[in-house]
Amino acid sequence: xxxxxxxxxxxxxxxxxxxxxxxxxxxxxxxxxxxxxxxxxxxxxxxxxxxxxxxxxxxxxxxxxxxxxxxxxxxxxxxxxxxxxxxxxxxxxxxxxxxxxxxxxxxxxxxxxxxxxxxxxxxxxxxxxxxxxxxxxxxxxxxxxxxxxxxxxxxxxxxxxxxxxxxxxxxxxxxxxxxxxxxxxxxxxxxxxxxxxxxxxxxxxxxxxxxxxxxxxxxxxxxxxxxxxxxxxxxxxxxxxxxxxxxxxxxxxxxxxxxxxxxxxxxxxxxxxxxxxxxxxxxxxxxxxxxxxxxxxxxxxxxxxxxxxxxxxxxxxxxxxxxxxxxxxxxxxxxxxxxxxxxxxxxxxxxxxxxxxxxxxxxxxxxxxxxxxxxxxxxxxxxxxxxxxxxxxxxxxxxxxxxxxxxxxxxxxxxxxxxxxxxxxxxxxxxxxxxxxxxxxxxxxxxxxxxxxxxxxxxxxxxxxxxxxxxxxxxxxxxxxxxxxxxxxxxxxxxxxxxxxxxxxxxxxxxxxxxxxxxxxxxxxxxxxxxxxxxxxxxxxxxxxxxxxxxxxxxxxxxxxxxx
Ligand code: DGJ
Numbered sequence: 001x002x003x004x005x006x007x008x009x010x011x012x013x014x015x016x017x018x019x020x021x022x023x024x025x026x027x028x029x030x031x032x033x034x035x036x037x038x039x040x041x042x043x044x045x046x047x048x049x050x051x052x053x054x055x056x057x058x059x060x061x062x063x064x065x066x067x068x069x070x071x072x073x074x075x076x077x078x079x080x081x082x083x084x085x086x087x088x089x090x091x092x093x094x095x096x097x098x099x100x101x102x103x104x105x106x107x108x109x110x111x112x113x114x115x116x117x118x119x120x121x122x123x124x125x126x127x128x129x130x131x132x133x134x135x136x137x138x139x140x141x142x143x144x145x146x147x148x149x150x151x152x153x154x155x156x157x158x159x160x161x162x163x164x165x166x167x168x169x170x171x172x173x174x175x176x177x178x179x180x181x182x183x184x185x186x187x188x189x190x191x192x193x194x195x196x197x198x199x200x201x202x203x204x205x206x207x208x209x210x211x212x213x214x215x216x217x218x219x220x221x222x223x224x225x226x227x228x229x230x231x232x233x234x235x236x237x238x239x240x241x242x243x244x245x246x247x248x249x250x251x252x253x254x255x256x257x258x259x260x261x262x263x264x265x266x267x268x269x270x271x272x273x274x275x276x277x278x279x280x281x282x283x284x285x286x287x288x289x290x291x292x293x294x295x296x297x298x299x300x301x302x303x304x305x306x307x308x309x310x311x312x313x314x315x316x317x318x319x320x321x322x323x324x325x326x327x328x329x330x331x332x333x334x335x336x337x338x339x340x341x342x343x344x345x346x347x348x349x350x351x352x353x354x355x356x357x358x359x360x361x362x363x364x365x366x367x368x369x370x371x372x373x374x375x376x377x378x379x380x381x382x383x384x385x386x387x388x389x390x391x392x393x394x395x396x397x398x399x400x401x402x403x404x405x406x407x408x409x410x411x412x413x414x415x416x417x418x419x420x421x422x423x424x425x426x427x428x429x430x431x432x433x434x435x436x437x438x439x440x441x442x443x444x445x446x447x448x449x450x451x452x453x454x455x456x457x458x459x460x461x462x463x464x465x466x467x468x469x470x471x472x473x474x475x476x477x478x479x480x481x482x483x484x485x486x487x488x489x490x491x492x493x494x495x496x497x498x499x500x501x502x503x504x505x506x507x508x509x510x511x512x513x514x515x516x517x518x519x520x521x522x523x524x525x526x527x528x529x530x531x532x533x534x535x536x537x538x539x540x541x542x543x544x545x546x547x548x549x550x551x552x553x554x555x556x557x558x559x560x561x562x563x564x
Contacts, residue, residue, distance in 0.1 A: 018178070018179075019033070019035060019036045019180075020180060020291075020292060020293070021033060021034050021039075021180050021183040021184065021293055021294060022292075022294060023294045023333055023334075023357060023380075025357070027426060028355065028426050029378065029425045029426030030357030030380070031380075031422065031425065032183070032184070032294065032359075032380045032381070034108065034180070034183050035180070037419075038419070038422040038423075038425070039108075039183070039418075039422075040072075040374070040380075040381060040414065040415075040418040040421060040422055041072065041073045041108075041110075041359055041380055041381020041382070041383065042070070042071055042072045042073065042370075042381065042382070042411050042414050042415050042418075043071055043072065043073035043074065043075055043108075043110065043359075043361075043381050043382070043383035044066070044069065044071045044073075044074065044075070044383050044384050044385075044387030045074075045075035045076075045112075045361060045362055045383050045384070045385045045386070045387060046062070046074065046075065046076045046077070046386075046387060046388045047385075047386050047388055047389060048077060048114075048118075050062060050076070050388050050389075051076040051077050051078070051094055051098055052077075052079065052082060052094060053094075054093070054094065054097045057097075057388075060388065060389065062388045063101055063105060065387070065388055065389075066105075066107065066387065066388070067105060068408065069387060069404075069407070069408045069411060070408055070411035070412040070415055071107070071387065071411060072107060072108060072415055073107065073108040073109070073110060073183070073381065073383070074098075074102060074107055074108075074109055074110070074387075075109075075110040075111075075112060075186070075361055075383055076098050076109060076110075076111060076112070077111070077112040077113075077114045077189075078094065078095050078098075078111045078112065078113060078114070078169060079114040079115070079124045080113070080114065080115035080116075080124055080125055080126055080129075080162065080165050081124050081125065081126045081127070082094060083095070083165060083168070083169055084126055084165045084168065085126060085127070086126075086128065087126075087128050087161075090165075090168050090169075090172070092169070092172050092176075095111070095169065095172065095173075096176065098111070099173075099176065099177050099181050099182060102181050103177075103179070103181040107181075108181060108182075108183045109181050109182045109183065110182070110183060110184045110185070110186060110361070111169075111173075111182055111185055111186070112185075112186040112189055113166055113169065113185060113186065113187050113188060113283075113287075114188070114189055115162050115165065115166065115187075115188055115283070116150045116152075116158060116159075116162045116188060116191075116279070116283075117149070117150065117188045117189065117190075117191040117192075118188070118189040118190065119189060119190045119194075119300065119313075120149060120190065120191065120192050120193065120194040120300070120313040120316075121148050121149060121194070122138075122148055122149055122150040123148070125150060125162075129150075129158070129161065133146070135157050135158075136150060136155065136157055136158040136161065137150070137151045137155050137157075137158065137201060137203065138150060138151055138201070139151045139193055139196065139199040139200075139201060139204070140199065140200050140201040140204075141195065141196035141200055142196065142200045144200070147193070147194075147195065147196065149193055149194070149199075151199050151201055151203065151204060152191075152199070152272070152275040152276045152278070152279040152280075152315070153199050153201070153203055153204040153207050153275045154203055154207060154275075155203075155279065158279075159279045159282055159283065162279075162283050163282050163283040163285075163286040163287075164286070166187070166283050166284075166286060166287045167286040167287055167289065167290050169287070170185075170286075170287040170288070170289075170290035170291045170293075171290040171291070173290075173291050173293075174290050174291040182293065183293065183294075184293055184294045184295070184296070185284075185287065185293050185294070185295045185296075186295070186296055186297070186298055186336075186361060187280055187283055187284045187287070187295050187296070187297055187332065188280055188283075188297060189298060190298055190299060190300040190313060190316060190338065191276050191280065191297065191313060191315070191316050191317070192272065192276065192300065192309075192312065192313020192314050192315045192316030193272055193309075193310065193313060193314045193315060194310060194311075194312075194313050194314075195310055196310050196314070197265040197268040197269070197308070197309045197310045197314055198265075198268040198269075198271055198272050198309070198314060198315075199272065199275075204275075207271075207275070208245070208246060208271060209245055210245060211243060211244060211245060212244065212245065212246055212249050212250075212274075213274065213328075215327055215328065216274060216324060216327045216328065217242050217243075217249075218327075219323065219326065219327030220235060220242075220323070220327075221242065223323060224240070226354075227323050228319060228320055228321075228322055228323055228353060228354065230263045230266065230320050231250075231270070231320065231321075231323055231324075234250045234251050234266060234267075235249065235250060237251060238250060238251050246267045246268075246270065246271045247267055250266065250267040250270055251266075251267060252267070253265045253266050253267045253268060254266075257307070259307070260302065260303065260304045260305075260306075260307030261302075261307070261346075262307065263320060264307070264308055264309070265308065265309045265310070265314070266320070268309055268314060269309040269314050269315060269320070269321060270321060270324055271315070272309070272314045272315025273315040273316075273317075273318075273321035273324040273325060273328075274315075274324050274327075274328050275315065276315045276316070276317075277317075277324060277325040277327075277328035277329035277332070278328045278329065280297060280329055280332065281328055281329025281330065281331050281332055284329065284331040284332050285331040288331055294333045294334075295331065295332055295333055296332065296333055296334045296335065296336050296358070296359070296361075297316075297317040297325070297329075297332055297335055297336070298317070298335075298336045298337070298338050298361050298362065299313075299316050299317045299318050299335060299336065299337055299338060300312055300313050300316055300338060301318070301337055301338065301339065301340075301341060301343075301347060302318060302320075303341045303343065304341070304343070317332075317335035317336075318335070318350075319335070319350040319351055319353055319354070319356070322335055322353070322354050322356060323354070326354075333357075334356050334357050334358050334359075335351065335356055335358065336351070336358045336359055336360065336361050337350075337351050337358065337360060338360075338361060338362035338363070338385070339360055339362070339363045339364075339369075340362070340363065340364060342436065342438075342474055342475045344369055344372070344373075344434060344477075345372075345434055348372075348373060348376070348377045348379075352377060357380060358379060358380065359379055359380035359381040359382070359383070360373055360379060360381070360382045360383060361383050362383065362384075362385040363382065363383065363384050363385065364384060364385075364399070364474055365384045365399045365403050365404055365407045366403065366407070366474065366477065366479075367406045367407045367409075367410035367411075367479070367495050367546050368434065368477050368478050368479030368480075368495045368496060368497075369382070369434070369477070369479060370382040370407070370410060370414070370479075371410065371414075371432060371479045371480055371481040371493055371494070371495065371546075372432040372433065372434035372479040372480070372481070373432070374414070374421065374432065374481055375430055375431050375432025375433070375479075375480065375481030375482060375483075376431060376432030376433070376434070377432070378425040378426065378430065384407065390404060402545075405545075406495060406545055406546045409545070409546050409547075410493070410495070410546040412521075413493055413521055413522070413546065413547075413548050414481075414493070416521060416522040416523055416524065416525065417483070417491070417522035417525055417548075418525070419525045420483060420491075420522070420525050421481075421483065424483060424484075428484075429483065429484040429485075430481070430482070430483055430484075431444050431446075431481075431482045431484075432479065432480065432481050432482070433453045433479060433480045433482070433497070434477065434478075434479045435453055435454065435455040435477065435478050435479070435497060436455065436475045436476060436477035436478075437455070437475050437476045437477075438475065440454055440455040441453065441454045441455075444482060445504060446482070446484055446490065447487050447488075447504075448503060448504055448505070448555075449488075449501055449502070449503060449504060449512050449553055450501070450502050450503070450504050450512075451482070451490075451499050451500075451501055452499065452500045452501070452502065453478075453480065453497050453498070453499055454497070454498050454500075455476065455477070455478045455496065455497065455498075456478060456496050456497055456498040456542060456543070456544065457476040457477060457478050457496035457497075476496075477496065478494070478495055478496030478497035478543070479494065479495055479496075479497065480492055480493060480494035480495070480497050480499075480543070481493045481494075488515075488552055488553040488554060489550070489551075489552050489553075490550070490551045490552075490553070491527070491548060491549070491550050491551075492541065492543075492548070492549050492550075492551060493546065493547070493548045494541075494543035494546070494547070494549075495543055495544075495545065495546040496543060496544060497542075497543050498540055498541070498542045498543070499540060499541045499542075500540050501513070501514070501553060503555065509557055510555050510556075510557065511555065511556050511557075511558060511559045511560065512553060512555065512556075513553070513554060513555070513556035513559075513560035514538060514541075514551055514552065514553060514554075514560070515552040515553065515554045516532070516534075516550075516551075516552045517532075517533040517534070517538055517541060517549060517550070517551050517552075518530065518531065518532050518533060518549065518550050519531045519533060519547055519548065519549050520548060520549070520550060521548050522548070527550060529550070533549070536562075539560065539561065539562065
């Protein structure tokens with residue numbers, strides 16, 4: 001309590017610009033604090049190679065595209081190979097360019113540290129690491145073949161080299177970014193072993209046969225009863241043992257299943273998670289010593305097309321190994337999902353378990369999903385991937401113009417009501433709804449009223465699936481964010497969704513009806529009305545393209561329906 005009072009007092013004394021970005025937890029709510037107040041990240045991520053060239057960014061007017069789209073934050077990469085091209089010699093030219101340009105435009109930056117791993121592989125390590133596999137060891141599969149994956153298992157030389165470089169970057173940010181344009185760091189990218197369930201190198205074999213480390217056991221004991229359900233299950237099934245190797249404590253994994261939500265090779269996944277977390281936790285901690293910004297790790301999801309460790313990166317920061325990451329990497333503040341699948345709600349639910357505050361650092365361009373994630377899960381932010389170029393050779397994430405236009409307009413709507421939204425985080429006054437072709441109907445309760453939502457989407461949006469095989473359509477979907485401003489007053493942002501009302505408890509002679517419906521928008525968190533919706537158009541509220549409406553409900557003594 002005393003610490004909290006001191007912190008609040010400090011916030012009051014320090015100028016907003018000097019307050020370092022942080023995550024502030026109070027009860028169940030975590031706010032990202034930027035310049036002393038809660039921040040909603042309406043962001044987007046650049047393609048992987050974009051920020052490696054100043055010329056390229058200038059020629060394609062990337063900053064112009066970002067501004068046109070109304071993002072308030074850009075996620076861009078800083079890679080180890082460019083930051084430390086020769087051991088001990090640093091080059092921050094690209095990083096400075098990103099910070100200076102973001103600052104000039106009043107944008108915030110999240111930097112991705114592409115270092116030991118990117119999508120499982122180790123392609124971003126500098127040449128001097130690539131050329132020395134004896135010193136910086138690599139993962140081996142069960143046949144003893146080397147993979148292009150730096151081993152996270154007790155690979156001290158690699159871990160220290162990565163951590164030193166990251167600390168150098170954070171020192172540079174501390175020295176050159178006093179007003180905190182950089183608000184957060186992503187440490188590595190979608191880590192985990194692909195094409196093998198775990199590392200089988202001699203060092204890894206020794207660790208696999210050795211005792212489960214004491215720090216993990218201590219964490220398990222302290223959190224018994226509150227662990228991720230599958231972890232609790234396998235530990236309990238083996239008698240809650242506290243000494244022994246991975247298979248003694250967590251069991252010999254089941255391996256065969258057709259269910260992508262099951263946990264085959266779970267002991268192997270836990271083992272890899274521990275070692276990735278140990279390594280990345282050390283990198284993050286060294287960086288935080290230089291500048292204590294919030295830091296997270298993003299995950300390539302376990303999904304219907306890949307439910308086995310090795311099909312998705314084994315050991316990556318996924319919900320089923322959240323406890324292991326927390327035990328081994330306390331310096332990593334949260335685990336974040338990259339969501340390209342249609343299993344949107346399932347993913348959000350899984351990542352919320354264990355009170356993990358998160359943002360979605362990569363996703364498709366669908367505003368319906370953004371509205372839902374913010375409204376229902378009170379996420380720190382939402383960021384589509386590949387915001388700089390739409391189409392062409394380099395676009396991994398191209399989409400159709402209409403989808404983009406909706407996203408841009410949605411961004412502007414959300415940014416202009418961000419403080420109203422954030423003020424309701426953790427309360428029932430901020431809700432979200434998501435419907436799609438598989439689940440086309442859903443309802444929300446607001447006091448005495450029930451709102452019935454149904455899908456009205458004409459077509460799915462197109463989104464490149466990133467496999468180079470062309471465009472795929474995501475499932476047709478619709479979404480809404482509902483902000484309750486009074487017992488009968490709702491502000492609703494929606495896309496491809498239709499709403500009908502009824503009373504929660506049906507009473508004879510009383511019906512839910514709308515007193516008024518108006519379109520509009522917020523400007524600096526103040527409602528500015530537009531069209532008043534009445535006549536034939538007031539019987540239900542319908543959204544096609546994204547828009548905001550204000551609805552005032554009341555209890556009428558008659559049914560408000562077409563009278564013919
Ligand atoms: C996920 C990765 O994290 C990104 O860096 C990028 O490669 C996208 N996939 C491409 O779809």
